[in-house]
Amino acid sequence: MSGAVSSRKAIVLVSGGLDSATCLAIANSRGYECYALSFDYGQRHRAELAAARRVALAQDAVEHKVIQLGLDDIGGSALTDTAIDVPTAPGEGIPVTYVPARNTVFLSLALAWAEVLQVYDIFIGVNAVDYSGYPDCRAEFIRAFEAMANLATKAGVEGGRFHIHTPLIDLGKAEIIQQGTRLGVDYGLTVSCYAADEIGRACGECDSCRLRAAGFAAAAIPDPTKYR
Amino acid sequence: MSGAVSSRKAIVLVSGGLDSATCLAIANSRGYECYALSFDYGQRHRAELAAARRVALAQDAVEHKVIQLGLDDIGGSALTDTAIDVPTAPGEGIPVTYVPARNTVFLSLALAWAEVLQVYDIFIGVNAVDYSGYPDCRAEFIRAFEAMANLATKAGVEGGRFHIHTPLIDLGKAEIIQQGTRLGVDYGLTVSCYAADEIGRACGECDSCRLRAAGFAAAAIPDPTKYR
Numbered sequence: 335m336s337g338a339v340s341s342r343k344a345i346v347l348v349s350g351g352l353d354s355a356t357c358l359a360i361a362n363s364r365g366y367e368c369y370a371l372s373f374d375y376g377q378r379h380r381a382e383l384a385a386a387r388r389v390a391l392a393q394d395a396v397e398h399k400v401i402q403l404g405l406d407d408i409g410g411s412a413l414t415d416t417a418i419d420v421p422t423a424p425g426e427g428i429p430v431t432y433v434p435a436r437n438t439v440f441l442s443l444a445l446a447w448a449e450v451l452q453v454y455d456i457f458i459g460v461n462a463v464d465y466s467g468y469p470d471c472r473a474e475f476i477r478a479f480e481a482m483a484n485l486a487t488k489a490g491v492e493g494g495r496f497h498i499h500t501p502l503i504d505l506g507k508a509e510i511i512q513q514g515t516r517l518g519v520d521y522g523l524t525v526s527c528y529a530a531d532e533i534g535r536a537c538g539e540c541d542s543c544r545l546r547a548a549g550f551a552a553a554a555i556p557d558p559t560k561y562r
Numbered sequence: 563m564s565g566a567v568s569s570r571k572a573i574v575l576v577s578g579g580l581d582s583a584t585c586l587a588i589a590n591s592r593g594y595e596c597y598a599l600s601f602d603y604g605q606r607h608r609a610e611l612a613a614a615r616r617v618a619l620a621q622d623a624v625e626h627k628v629i630q631l632g633l634d635d636i637g638g639s640a641l642t643d644t645a646i647d648v649p650t651a652p653g654e655g656i657p658v659t660y661v662p663a664r665n666t667v668f669l670s671l672a673l674a675w676a677e678v679l680q681v682y683d684i685f686i687g688v689n690a691v692d693y694s695g696y697p698d699c700r701a702e703f704i705r706a707f708e709a710m711a712n713l714a715t716k717a718g719v720e721g722g723r724f725h726i727h728t729p730l731i732d733l734g735k736a737e738i739i740q741q742g743t744r745l746g747v748d749y750g751l752t753v754s755c756y757a758a759d760e761i762g763r764a765c766g767e768c769d770s771c772r773l774r775a776a777g778f779a780a781a782a783i784p785d786p787t788k789y790r
Contacts, residue, residue, distance in 0.1 A: 402632035434677035449662035
């Protein structure tokens with residue numbers, strides 16, 4: 335690649351939730367100039383996007399890009415299809431809140447932006463501990479995506495090597511909260527609830543709310559979540 | 563997977579161009595019920611989408627889905643960024659008409675729809691002969707994508723195996739046109755030009771126009787392309 339390539343820039347997927355806010359803080363702490371990327375994909379919990387903007391701003395992202403993406407046309411998940419109810423109790427196996435191939439789609443678009451920016455580092459806050467059975471949150475998926483990315487792209491063909499960073503993958507929710515708190519993350523800006531209202535207040539009942547509340551309790555850190 | 567899975571349905575990426583129209587005809591000829599998928603990704607050549615609709619209709623696709631996708635927000639290609647001129651002569655290496663990670667993004671969205679439809683077969687009309695240096699048109703990329711897809715998805719985790727079919731990958735343009743003509747493809751419905759006008763008339767000068775015209779000439783088949 336040309337000398338214009340910087341190894342100190344990174345793209346960070348920022349959803350507006352607790353995990354990605356922590357992931358952004360970790361990328362910052364490692365010295366990367368961070369480009370935040372979010373998706374307007376027809377998610378029910380629209381308050382997420384407002385939270386993503388707050389998080390990117392509060393953590394000094396160089397740029398925050400929101401890509402329009404018609405995932406709601408595809409359906410198949412409680413998070414994008416209003417015909418499927420968001421569950422209020424954990425179930426067996428892969429949950430209905432799983433959005434088909436979501437991380438694949440998100441990482442593919444991050445890869446496209448990375449090629450344009452000539453950036454080789456992409457951070458995503460996936461988590462295999464509390465991942466609730468989502469297949470695209472596992473390390474083996476991430477490694478397969480990296481291998482594919484290096485074959486898919488002009489940058490890869492020309493000798494660049496993309497690295498998908500997953501600093502949260504082996505952490506429990508309490509550990510994530512402790513690490514983020516040490517790095518100064520303001521979790522009051524984030525929204526985790528699958529059914530948040532327009533101003534970001536949480537339901538307190540969905541899987542995501544329960545996991546978040548339990549994480550703050552286990553971390554012995556005050557929970558700034560606003561409930562309705 | 564459950565008994566509801568059909569092995570006779572396929573998703574076919576249909577761009578409106580000559581290759582994907584042929585690819586759809588091949589999928590049909592192999593007995594698949596075809597679900598056509600196109601993307602409204604801010605491409606300059608908007609006439610492509612109208613052509614995709616015509617092709618899907620003429621070839622009896624069960625459904626034609628057009629997913630909105632803000633690739634123009636990312637830029638980096640002459641096809642989505644009006645600040646980059648479409649070249650009128652072939653250049654060296656990977657051309658400026660390369661859209662960063664485009665096939666990765668398109669296949670990821672096809673994979674998402676495939677999961678919802680419980681379909682394991684995806685057809686894409688990539689071509690490694692006339693691929694003009696696009697890295698994401700090579701067989702090794704396709705195999706890496708398949709490997710990733712089977713780790714990424716609920717269907718893959720549950721034992722399904724996605725297959726990305728690339729029936730054109732080793733064919734020259736003339737062979738593609740001959741095969742499609744045998745299968746009854748009406749190439750007059752398709753648009754290949756990178757700079758087609760609103761009603762689909764071609765410029766006759768871009769790489770894609772030259773390749774198409776040379777293909778019809780070499781195949782000794784009358785060229786139905788409308789030029790302006």
